[in-house]
Structure formats: C-alpha cells, structure tokens
Amino acid sequence: MNIRATQMRVNMQSLGPMRPRALPIIAGRLFHGSIVYRRNNASLSSLDKAQTLTEKIVQRYSLGLPKDKVVKSGDFVTLSPHKCMTHDNSWPVASKFMSIGATKVNDPSQIVFTLDHDVQNKSETNLKKYQQIETFAEQQGIRFFGAGKGIGHQLMIEEGYAWPGTVTVASDSHSNMYGGVGxxxxxxxxxxxxxxxxxxRTWWQVPPVxxxxxxxxxxxxxxGKDVIVALCGLFNSDEVLNHAIEFTGSEETMRSLPVDDRLAIANMTTEWGALSGLFPIDSVLLSWLRYKATTAAMYESGTGSKDRFSHAVIENLTTSPIRADRGxxxxxxxxxxxxxxxPYVSGPNSVKVATPLRDLESQKINIQKAYLVSCTNSRASDLAAAAKVFTEAAKTGTSPKVAPNVELYIAAASLAEQHTAEEAGDWGILLAAGAKPLPSGCGPCIGLGTGLLEAGEVGISASNRNFKGRMGSPDAKAYLASPEVVAxxxxxxxxxxxxxxxAPEGVTKVILGEGTGNVEADKATSIEEALAKVISEADLLVDNAQSSLFGEAEAPKEAEDAGLTEIVAGFPDKVRGEIVFCDADNLNTDAIYPGKYTYQDGVSLEKMAEVCMENYDKEFGSVIREGDILVSGFNFGCGSSREQAATAILASKIPLVVSGSFGNIFSRNSINNALLxxxxxxxxxxLRKExxxxxxxxxxxxxxxxxxxVRRSEITVQEGEGGAKWTQAVGQMPPNVQEIIARGGLEKWVKAEIGL
Known part of the structure; x- marks a missing residue:
C-alpha cells in the first residue's frame, strides 16, 4: 500500500452483513498518485456545497452517508455501483468470492459477465475456464455474454447497462469509456x-476533479481519436493523473462530438492517467438514446435492452437533469x-508522444501491420470511415487494396456492430480490400491471438494502448491513430x-492550455475561488475560537508520543534493503507483467517472478535479490487493472516499492495483495542525479x-558506502491497513474476519 502524508477522514459503513465490522480503509498517506487534492475540513459554506457532476453522481450511489453530508473530492465512501462488469477475469474473481466463504451473489442484476479478451484461444484450458464462468453465471442468475458477442465495454454501452447519471464499474482499466454516455x-x-x-458494495475515494x-x-x-491522442501527447506531464475528468463545452462545440467520438475520448482517458472521463448528459446524448430506444422497441434482441432503452426512462433524464453546480x-x-x-498519431510505444500526421507522412514510415480493432474505435461508424478510405481511393484510380507486405486485421467492437457494418456494405469493402477478419474481442489490442507484431515490425492501430510489447514483441514499434489513418x-x-x-485558414498551431480559454471567465472563476477560500478560512477561524472558549474535548498527546505509530502484530516495525533502481517514468502494467500471461490462470509464483518486468528489462530477474527495495520514477504501475503487476513483484520477493508517484489502480491492487x-x-x-x-x-x-x-514514520537513506545519509518523515501507517498487510492481503483479511 502507498502511504501519503495528507491526513484524511474516513466515513465508511460496514460493507455488508457478512462482515462483523467495517472494511478497513486507509487513513494516512493514500494510494492517490502524485497529485492529492483535499479541501479544508472546515465547516461547509453555501459555496462549498456546490458539487461537480462527478461528486453529484457519487452522492447518489454512496451508502451510509451522515445526514446533510455533501460528497466532495477526497472523501471516502461506501459505493454501491449501478452495475459491475467482469470479463475473462470472472473466474479468478469467482475464486476470490468463494475463497472468502461467499456462496450467493448479493444482487445478480448488478453483475454482468462478458467473455472478450482471449476469444481466439480454443485450448482445452481456456474453454474449460469459459465454461466455468458460464456455469457460475447460470447458477447465480447473472447476465452472461459469451465469446464472440463483443467486447465487454461496448456491450455495457449498447445494452444500456452503463446508463447516464449512474456509477458503473468494471474490473478493467477502460471502464472510463462509459463516460462517453454520461x-x-x-x-x-x-x-x-x-x-x-x-x-x-466496495470502498472508493472520490478523486480530485x-x-x-x-x-x-x-x-x-x-x-474524437485525434482529440484524445492530442490530449495524451500535448498534456503529457501527468496533469490529470488519478483525476476524474469532466468534459465541457458550448452547445455548438459539443454538437461536433457525436457519441461514438465521445466513447473514444472517454476510453483513452485511461491512457491520459485519469480514473474517469465524463461527458455531459446533453441533447447529443439524448438524441442517441432516443434512437436506441426506438430501435430496441422495433428489434428486440432478447437481452431485455428495450426495458433499459425506453422512452419513459430517457424522459426521466430530461425531467430530472443532473449537471454540475455553478460555482x-x-x-x-x-x-x-x-x-x-x-489528425494526430501516437507513438511509437508511448501515448505521451503525439505527432501531427503531416509530420510523419513526410517520413514515409513503412508499416507491416494495421489494426481496426478494440473497444476504442471499431464500431460501425469507425468501420464505415475506414471503408470510405478505400472507396475514395478507387475513385482516383488507386487500387483499393491493402498494400503488399501489409496485413490489415479487423474485428468489430461487438457482433451487433459487425452486423450493422455488414448491412451497410462497409465490412464487405474492407474484406474485398484484403482485410483479415477476427472475432469480436480484444485480441491484438491485449496481445492475444492472431496477427501480433513481431520483432522489428511496425504497426499502426485504432486501439488505445501502444505500450512496448503490449501488441506483440517488445522489439516492435506500435503507433495509434484514427480508423481513417489506419486504413x-x-x-x-x-x-x-x-x-x-x-487546415482552416489562419490555423498554424493547436491552441490549448490551463483555464477555460476564456480570459474573462477564468478571471471570474479566480475571484469566485478566492471568495470561497476567504469564507472557508473564516469558518475555520470561528471553529478555532469556539475551541478556545469552550475547551478541547481531549488534551493533546505529549509531543514525544504524537509521532509514534503502534505496530500491529505480524507487521514489521522496520523494512530495510538495498535499492534497485529502474529509472523510468510511466512504467506500466504491461511492462511489469506482460498481457500474454494475464489470463493464464494458475501461473506459479516462480513463473510470475521469472516474467516480472519482462517487457521492461529481460535481465531484471537476474539483477534483483530477495529483500531488495525497488525504486522507480513517476506514475509507476499505470495502465491496466491486472493485479499480477503487484503480485509478480511480491513473487520476486520484493517487499516494498518506492516511486515518485503511483498509478491509482496499481496502488489499489497493492494494498489488496499486501505489497508495500x-x-x-x-x-x-x-538517484537520477547520482x-x-x-x-x-x-x-x-x-x-x-x-x-x-514504521514506528517513527520516517525513512533513512544511505547513499552508498561513505556517501551522504539523510532522513525524511513520511505519513503514519494506520493500524487497520497494517492488519491487511500482516494477514497477507484483503482477501485473507475478510476470510479471517468472518471466521473461515
């Protein structure tokens, strides 16, 4: 777990009747990455009660809040999400579920299973796992979508499970995509x-917005793909790391972003470093929803979507609109x-590098593979845009065929999207051009199945992640672009x-920056924020005056005791080791634990240690020793939700990771699996200077x-033999978190608490 210096208050209720007490929540330095935002805990003024759209939605799905509590960034809440989706990882989740002694899913209607990641794998082992997931779903009454039906995130959108104004989660890092539909x-x-x-339910900390x-x-x-590629590459200094993002704009501006573009943008806010990417519930979205409701009523799919996409339900969104408060x-x-x-292109091998297409075109960078795949950009509209490239080329006399020595792979985001593309003729155009069809699923995007990049090859993809080694060999180069550019x-x-x-006349550069782009509006906002700060400070002054008049409820502890932390049985009072330095920022989960192993269940600890950091440094395992302290740069563990990024480090017998900052999902996995x-x-x-x-x-x-x-809440660094020695204070390790670590992780903690 990651300890931050900022102290937070925790308001949590018990997570359910199977627990004798509340789930322990961190109360010291938190898994929150490099940027921490917390309001003063003074009395709330009327201005401070104004909420962002994110805060308002979280308020709706939080349980056990104190009366008149207004949810704000930094708060811990007991979150009961509208829906929770798991995919190929459903069986590992089921194993955890059963290992803690649970037998019946609390609310089957809250859960959705989708098989999408390794759908090309017809091995006996994978087919057995898929059957286990389907059988579990049948026994529990859970909605199940089998292999080939589509990518989970797309299914959540098109089936109406990810509904505007709700909190919907998934055990996958690209759940951000749901923000495209509010x-x-x-x-x-x-x-x-x-x-x-x-x-x-589970626990959640409301991020800074x-x-x-x-x-x-x-x-x-x-x-929309160009928008998010540019945002990732031009705002590339962790500006939104571990934040919730809200996208805003005038009605005219937002009309230029159809829902499919919004889905692509929201999807890749994950790569931008954010925990969510939320678009408003506006006229564009409502028109899209009404179209879905009409088609659902006309062509019932058998999945109950017409009940979710009904005009009556949509009308509720207009009669009771939810939007951010002024102020x-x-x-x-x-x-x-x-x-x-x-048009922008991302890469190679990094989303933080974005280059205008015109600059790359002049370099004539040869490619060997191209991909129209993934939940980001393989909907019917994307396939239509790609098909148009070939039909327009034919009009100019160019052969509408994939170039020699290039392989173009296509896989629709869902079977329904493929059928739409087939009916429009776009799927056939791409096949006639020489594209190789793949079943609807993640496939090459996650580095599984047919058509992966080989050593020395260059690929360009309409997907969302081009980390080194993710789409095949770590010795290949991967670029990301829009479907049109891929085609x-x-x-x-x-x-x-x-x-x-x-290019529009007079446009010579991209205009972007901090603020809103409106000088007068930014000035007004600054004045409003300054006023709010003055009121907050006045509230605090009154509180302090009351304390002085009426006395403190409890005398403060002596100074010598205040800095000491009580150590829970089984938790080490000191952690010491030699520093091994991996000098890299944004060292992602694909680098730590390659995707090709992620959905192989039953991998031994020895094997996990062997492949740890394989896509970053193949020599990692031969350099480290048991008990080393791993130090890396900023935004360590960004990327996917795979828990093996934490457990593989533990399997390498490294007890502690130190970084400039952590990706939020990695931090969450670390505490749940007892990695410090x-x-x-x-x-x-x-270290970088030295x-x-x-x-x-x-x-x-x-x-x-x-x-x-740990007891003194300080670290000591000895800079080599004869070098400088220095100490630094760190936040206290709360006893409830010590308990989780001492027991070997959250799963074992829960099991012990319920007496199993």
Whole structure:
C-alpha cells in the first residue's frame, strides 16, 4: 500500500452483513498518485456545497452517508455501483468470492459477465475456464455474454447497462469509456469485484476533479481519436493523473462530438492517467438514446435492452437533469480549441508522444501491420470511415487494396456492430480490400491471438494502448491513430492519411492550455475561488475560537508520543534493503507483467517472478535479490487493472516499492495483495542525479540502502558506502491497513474476519 502524508477522514459503513465490522480503509498517506487534492475540513459554506457532476453522481450511489453530508473530492465512501462488469477475469474473481466463504451473489442484476479478451484461444484450458464462468453465471442468475458477442465495454454501452447519471464499474482499466454516455465509469480490481458480488458494495475515494473545456468545433477529417491522442501527447506531464475528468463545452462545440467520438475520448482517458472521463448528459446524448430506444422497441434482441432503452426512462433524464453546480470547485481546468486540431498519431510505444500526421507522412514510415480493432474505435461508424478510405481511393484510380507486405486485421467492437457494418456494405469493402477478419474481442489490442507484431515490425492501430510489447514483441514499434489513418496507412504501406483534412485558414498551431480559454471567465472563476477560500478560512477561524472558549474535548498527546505509530502484530516495525533502481517514468502494467500471461490462470509464483518486468528489462530477474527495495520514477504501475503487476513483484520477493508517484489502480491492487509502497520524489531525483552520467542500465544495483522505520514514520537513506545519509518523515501507517498487510492481503483479511 502507498502511504501519503495528507491526513484524511474516513466515513465508511460496514460493507455488508457478512462482515462483523467495517472494511478497513486507509487513513494516512493514500494510494492517490502524485497529485492529492483535499479541501479544508472546515465547516461547509453555501459555496462549498456546490458539487461537480462527478461528486453529484457519487452522492447518489454512496451508502451510509451522515445526514446533510455533501460528497466532495477526497472523501471516502461506501459505493454501491449501478452495475459491475467482469470479463475473462470472472473466474479468478469467482475464486476470490468463494475463497472468502461467499456462496450467493448479493444482487445478480448488478453483475454482468462478458467473455472478450482471449476469444481466439480454443485450448482445452481456456474453454474449460469459459465454461466455468458460464456455469457460475447460470447458477447465480447473472447476465452472461459469451465469446464472440463483443467486447465487454461496448456491450455495457449498447445494452444500456452503463446508463447516464449512474456509477458503473468494471474490473478493467477502460471502464472510463462509459463516460462517453454520461455514466461515471471507473475501474475496480478483482478483489473489489469479489466484494461487490458478495455485498453489493466496495470502498472508493472520490478523486480530485479536473475540467477539460472544449472550444470551437472539429474540422472535417479530424475525429474524437485525434482529440484524445492530442490530449495524451500535448498534456503529457501527468496533469490529470488519478483525476476524474469532466468534459465541457458550448452547445455548438459539443454538437461536433457525436457519441461514438465521445466513447473514444472517454476510453483513452485511461491512457491520459485519469480514473474517469465524463461527458455531459446533453441533447447529443439524448438524441442517441432516443434512437436506441426506438430501435430496441422495433428489434428486440432478447437481452431485455428495450426495458433499459425506453422512452419513459430517457424522459426521466430530461425531467430530472443532473449537471454540475455553478460555482463547483475543480482541482484544475484545461482547455483545447478543437478548431485548431489536425489528425494526430501516437507513438511509437508511448501515448505521451503525439505527432501531427503531416509530420510523419513526410517520413514515409513503412508499416507491416494495421489494426481496426478494440473497444476504442471499431464500431460501425469507425468501420464505415475506414471503408470510405478505400472507396475514395478507387475513385482516383488507386487500387483499393491493402498494400503488399501489409496485413490489415479487423474485428468489430461487438457482433451487433459487425452486423450493422455488414448491412451497410462497409465490412464487405474492407474484406474485398484484403482485410483479415477476427472475432469480436480484444485480441491484438491485449496481445492475444492472431496477427501480433513481431520483432522489428511496425504497426499502426485504432486501439488505445501502444505500450512496448503490449501488441506483440517488445522489439516492435506500435503507433495509434484514427480508423481513417489506419486504413490509409494500410492502403499506402506507410503512415499516412486519406487527405480528407484541410487546415482552416489562419490555423498554424493547436491552441490549448490551463483555464477555460476564456480570459474573462477564468478571471471570474479566480475571484469566485478566492471568495470561497476567504469564507472557508473564516469558518475555520470561528471553529478555532469556539475551541478556545469552550475547551478541547481531549488534551493533546505529549509531543514525544504524537509521532509514534503502534505496530500491529505480524507487521514489521522496520523494512530495510538495498535499492534497485529502474529509472523510468510511466512504467506500466504491461511492462511489469506482460498481457500474454494475464489470463493464464494458475501461473506459479516462480513463473510470475521469472516474467516480472519482462517487457521492461529481460535481465531484471537476474539483477534483483530477495529483500531488495525497488525504486522507480513517476506514475509507476499505470495502465491496466491486472493485479499480477503487484503480485509478480511480491513473487520476486520484493517487499516494498518506492516511486515518485503511483498509478491509482496499481496502488489499489497493492494494498489488496499486501505489497508495500511509498512515494518519495526526493529519492528518485537523488538517484537520477547520482547515476545520470553512468552507463545506462534499465535495472541498476545502486549500493544505496533504504530503511523505513514504521514506528517513527520516517525513512533513512544511505547513499552508498561513505556517501551522504539523510532522513525524511513520511505519513503514519494506520493500524487497520497494517492488519491487511500482516494477514497477507484483503482477501485473507475478510476470510479471517468472518471466521473461515
């Protein structure tokens, strides 16, 4: 678990009747990444009661709140989500569910199973796992979508499970996608999912909320994919790390972003570092919902979607609209002028590198593989856009065929989307061009099945993640782009566009920055925030005066006792080891534990240790020793929700990870699996300064030692033999979190608490 210095109050109710007391929640330095936002805990003024859209939705789905409690960023809540989706990881979640002694899912209607990740795998082992998941779903009365039906996130959207104004979670990092339809989608990890199955609820900390304000309108030839690729690459200094994002804009601006574009943008807010990406419930969304309701009534799918997509239910969204309050406080505000945007390409091998397409076209970067796949951009509209590239090429005399030495793979986001593309003729156009069809599922995006990148190859994909080694060999290069650019690149044989975009007159650069892009509005916001701060300080002054007049309820502890932490039985009072340094920011979960192993159940601890960091440094396992302290850069553990990123490090017999900051999902997995973590930016900066001139080593034994004195809440670093020695205070380790670690993780803690 990751300890932060900021103290937080915890308001949690018991997670259900099977627990004799509340689930322990961190109360010290939290798993919250590099940016922490917390309001003063003074009395709430009327201004401070204003809520963001995120806070309002969370308020609706929080249980056991004190009377008149207004949910704010930083609060801990007991969250009962509208829906919870699991996919190929459903059986590992079921194993956790059963191991804690649960036998019956609390509310089967809350749970959705979708098989989508490894659907090409016809091995006996995988088919057996799929059958186990289906049987469990039948026994528990859970809605089940089998292999080939579609990618889970797309199914959650098209079946109406991810509904506007609700909190809907999934044990997958791209749950953010639900924000495209005004649903607060956010990821949970496997242990959280098991808790939701058993009790209907789990714990959650409301993140700091960032506003991303759009101005202008998208030019012809620019897509939602270009928007999010540009945001990831141009705001690439962790501006929204571990934040909830709310996208805003004028009615005209938002009309230029259809729902499919919003889904693509929200989907990749994960890669931007955010925990959610929420669009407003506006006229564009309502029109889309009404169309879905009409088609659901005309063509009942047998899944009950007409009950979810009904005009009566949609009418409730208009009669009782939910939107952010005027005066709501945001942790930060960013803006992007859509009118100044051109097609962008991400990579290679990083979403933090975004380049205008025109700059790459001139380089004629040859490709060997192209992909129209994933929940990000393989809906019918995306396939239509790709097909148009080939039909337009034919009109100019160009052969509408995939270039020699290029393989183009296509897989629709769902079977329903494929049928729509087939009826429109777009699927047939792509097949005639030479595209190779794959079943609807994640496939190449997660590095599973046919068509993976081989060593030395270059690929371009309409998917969401181009981390090194994710789509195949770590010695390949992967780029991300819109479906149009992927299709045009497959046609030409090198990274290129279809030529649909023409720069508006006078546009020479992308206009973006902090604030809203409106000087007067930003000035007014600054005045409002300053007023709120003055009122808050006045409230605090009154509270302090009352304390002085009427006395404290309890005398403060003596200074010598105040800094000491009581150690729970079984928890170490000190953690000490030699520092091994992996000098990399954004060291992601694919680098820590490759996707090709993620859905192999029953992998031994020895094997997990062997492949740990395989996509980052193949020599990692031969460099480390038992008891080492792993130190890395900022945003460590970003990426997917796979818990093996934490358990593989533990399997390598590393008890503690120190970084500049952590990705939120990794942090959550760490506490649930008993891996310790500390954020010490000073140490990272010191190591970089010391070893920057040395030979480059991906994993370096430093000779430095690190000691964490848990009782005294301080660390001591010895900078090698004869080097400097320094100490630094860190936040206290709460006793309830010590309990989880001492018992070997949350699953074992719950099992012990219910007496099994």
């Amino acid at each position: 649903c607060l989608g956010t990821p949970v990890v496997r242990t959280d999912a098991a808790s939701i199955w058993a009790t209907g 960032a506003k991303c304000h759009f101005t202008g309108v998208l030019p012809v030839g620019v897509t 709501a406080t945001y942790a930060k505000s960013l803006f992007l002028d859509l009118s100044t945007l051109s 045009a690149s497959a046609l030409s044989g090198y990274i290129s566009g279809p030529g649909f975009y023409e 973590g500390l954020e010490v930016p000073r140490l990272v900066e010191g 070893f920057s001139g040395k030979d480059k080593a991906l994993t370096r034994r430093t000779g430095w030692t690190f000691e964490w004195d």
